[in-house]
Amino acid sequence: AAGVIQSPRHLIKEKRETATLKCYPIPRHDTVYWYQQGPGQDPQFLISFYEKMQSDKGSIPDRFSAQQFSDYHSELNMSSLELGDSALYFCASSLGGVLPHEQYFGPGTRLTVT
Amino acid sequence: DQQVKQNSPSLSVQEGRISILNCDYTNSMFDxxxxxxxxxxxGPTFLISISSIKDKNEDGRFTVFLNKSAKHLSLHIVPSQPGDSAVYFCAGGGANNLFFGTGTRLTVIP
Structure with missing residues (x-):
């Protein structure tokens, strides 16, 4: 079965640069979530979208923005990168109207800021 | 503020025995x-879920128990298999986001 796809899998950026992470949800899933997992920490919710509209916002810095496109894929844009942004970024998707709570995660993008 | 807590960072169990992973939460609004x-x-792999209106859900070797009065849930794996060795995260929330615990590393000893 198709899973959540994230690209790139690894990304190395320097401080103050920008990064764009992409997420392709499971086919027919209409809800996308972004999480940040720092070293040795649990995943922290950043932001979610349902039917291309932002549905909830967590601990996402103002330097970050995200959107969901008409094909339901989502992009997380990160600007003015800081060393503390180095983390594993997970995208998850769900079928919002039916089983909104069953989130299926992608493999993650490991971002390293140097 | 950690809304979901897993107080045991690790657990070792013999193959074939029961694994019990515990989780506590503070937010009574979780659905x-x-x-x-x-x-x-x-990435985390979804295992099993339980609605806040139920107290038990079973799927094969996995059973989740919810005790709302104690704000506690547990995952039982019976029988445990070496392939179950992994980090297990408990999460609570609703439709729009999830709050994760810090995880419990389960090691199943052959």
Whole structure:
């Protein structure tokens, strides 16, 4: 079965640069979530979208923005990168109207800021 | 403020025996609770969920119990298999986001 796809899998950026992470949800899933997992920490919710509209916002810095496109894929844009942004970024998707709570995660993008 | 807590960072169990992973939460507004399994370098894999209106949900070798009065849930794996060795995350939340615990590393000894 198709899973959540994230690209790139690894990304190395320097401080103050920008990064764009992409997420392709499971086919027919209409809800996308972004999480940040720092070293040795649990995943922290950043932001979610349902039917291309932002549905909830967590601990996402103002330097970050995200959107969901008409094909339901989502992009997380990160600007003015800081060393503390180095983390594993997970995208998850769900079928919002039916089983909104069953989130299926992608493999993650490991971002390293140097 | 950690809304979901897993107080045992690790657990070792003999193959064939029962594994019990515990989770406590503070937010009584959570609609659902979920368990995820995570291998290194992979995203969390959804295992089983339970609605806040139920007290038990079973799926094969996995059973989740919810005690709302105690704000506690547990995952039982019976029988445990070496392939179950991974980090298990408990999560609580609703439709729009999830709050994760810090994880419990389960090691099933052959």
């Amino acid at each position: 659902y609770f979920l368990w995820y399994k995570k291998y290194p370098a992979e």
